[in-house]
Amino acid sequence: MEIQIIDKTDSTMQLIIRGVDTSYVNALRRTMLSEVPTMAIEDVVIIENSSILHDEILAHRLGFVPLKTDLDSYNLPEECPCKSEFGCNLCRVALTLEAEATDEITAVYSKGLQSENPNVAPVSGKILIAELAPGQKIKLEAYARLGKGKIHAKWQPVSTCSYDSEPQTETGNNSHDTYVLSIESTGALPVERIVLEATQILDKRFQDFSKALRRMR
Numbered sequence: 001m002e003i004q005i006i007d008k009t010d011s012t013m014q015l016i017i018r019g020v021d022t023s024y025v026n027a028l029r030r031t032m033l034s035e036v037p038t039m040a041i042e043d044v045v046i047i048e049n050s051s052i053l054h055d056e057i058l059a060h061r062l063g064f065v066p067l068k069t070d071l072d073s074y075n076l077p078e079e080c081p082c083k084s085e086f087g088c089n090l091c092r093v094a095l096t097l098e099a100e101a102t103d104e105i106t107a108v109y110s111k112g113l114q115s116e117n118p119n120v121a122p123v124s125g126k127i128l129i130a131e132l133a134p135g136q137k138i139k140l141e142a143y144a145r146l147g148k149g150k151i152h153a154k155w156q157p158v159s160t161c162s163y164d165s166e167p168q169t170e171t172g173n174n175s176h177d178t179y180v181l182s183i184e185s186t187g188a189l190p191v192e193r194i195v196l197e198a199t200q201i202l203d204k205r206f207q208d209f210s211k212a213l214r215r216m217r
């Protein structure tokens with residue numbers, strides 16, 4: 001196998017993979033989409049909401065705000081020793097939002113979300129959450145947790161993850177063993193971390209499989 005990075009920025013990466021088949025590239029792609037965890041808001045306690053948005057809509061919008069993810073400091077809730085449905089400081093990050101419109105219409109953006117951990121905060125402060133008319137107010141507490149894209153799309157670490165097989169080259173290489181993989185991070189994790197996490201998850205899956213098989217002999 002041969003890998004070549006042809007384009008890379010903070011949030012995107014394009015690489016050529018030679019000497020593999022479709023199932024290999026697709027397994028990598030599927031794992032990035034559905035198994036690499038990120039942080040997203042999961043529970044919202046509405047203290048006050050006099051905006052025109054229903055509480056459920058507000059909570060839904062907050063869930064889709066991509067959060068910078070500190071994968072090394074937090075546990076997936078199902079793997080955390082606390083075993084608590086409310087979580088602990090190893091599996092949960094609290095964020096607060098308080099906004100009020102006094103004399104003019106006021107837009108509430110993601111930058112208003114104050115996190116207890118600066119390493120877990122909105123990727124962008126410019127995401128519109130609500131608009132408040134004079135006299136309206138929002139006050140809430142939100143709890144972010146690690147989760148996986150297979151449970152809910154809000155936990156997907158990538159906004160794009162696709163591959164194309166490369167056309168036949170003049171060197172006569174078999175066109176079906178060369179793929180261009182394009183990945184764009186939501187900003188939750190650095191793009192190379194997403195790829196590396198996916199390879200480790202696949203690696204662990206195969207190790208678990210071979211251990212299970214050996215136990216049956």
Ligand SMILES: [Zn+2]
Pocket residue numbers: 077080081082083084087088089090091092
């Ligand atoms: Zn916990």
